[in-house]
Amino acid sequence: MKLRMAENSLFAILLRSRWWVSLLVALGFVVVSFALLPESxxxxxxxxxxxxxxxxxxxxxxxxxLPSPAKAEALLKAAGSIGWIELADALTAAWQREGYTVQRLTGQRADFVLQRQGRTVVASARRLKAARVGVEPLRELLQAVDEHEATSGLYLALGEPTEAAVSFANQNAISLLRGMPLAQLLRDMPVSAPAAAPRKA
Incomplete structure (x- = not known):
């Protein structure tokens, strides 16, 4: 049985934090030990x-x-503002950069079939901008996974998944790609610079 670290354990939280946070904690042990403990x-x-x-x-x-937190926020904001064709092109380029063969699907329960080293993944991204991720779109993705005899499913989202959606994904080999991992995938996507504030007369 594969052991899994509790999501809210101290170590899990530190792994999700910036790397230097753990280093500061380690340094704190050294400082406190030499300041307060007997020499022995x-x-x-x-x-x-x-x-x-x-x-x-x-x-x-x-x-x-990984992109900086500010760059990641800008990438995710850009992904939520562009049209489907632009987003699909950006995702295709990103997956191809990582060595996948990408097949686009039309009028089906999913949007992409990704293949690499004998592994097939079916991905869904058309509902990326939804504020919440429920179980129903994951059910549709699971059907597409079965239809294509894929290894697993991948659901891309900007919104928060419900507890039921997370449970369903965990039980059915579906990965939810959101937040920093999604920004990492899209790291080469152009991000428009914010418009300059008008000058006062």
């Missing part, structure tokens, strides 16, 4: 920060090459 146990106390150094390294590996 200072090193032992400082070693209590070692797990946080490991978490910092893991977080750094995950975050390497």
């Amino acid at each position: 146990v200072r090193v032992v106390g400082a070693l209590g920060g070692a797990p946080f150094v490991i978490i910092s390294i893991m977080a750094l590996r995950r975050q390497w090459g």
Whole structure:
């Protein structure tokens, strides 16, 4: 059985935080140990920060090459404002950059079939702008996964999934791509610069 880290555990939260947060916690162990503990146990106390150094390294590996929070916000905002054809083109280019063969679907329950190294993924992105993600579109995606005999499904969303949607996705090999991972996928998509404020006379 594969063990899964609790989503709200300290380590899970630190893995989702910027990598340097864990490093600061580790440094705190060192500072407190040398400031408050007897000399004979200072090193032992400082070693209590070692797990946080490991978490910092893991977080750094995950975050390497990710867009900054501001850039990610701009990318997601841009994805929510462009038309479907532009979005589909951007997603196609992004997946091809990652080595996938991309087939677009029309008039079906999903929008893309992605293939790489013998693995097939069916993706749905047409409802990306929906404020909430419910179970029904995931059911449709699951049907498309079965129709194409795919390995798994991928649902792209800007909105928040309901608890029922998250549970359904976990039970049916469907990944919900949103937030920073979605911004990472779209990192090469052009983002319009904000319009300059008019000058006062």
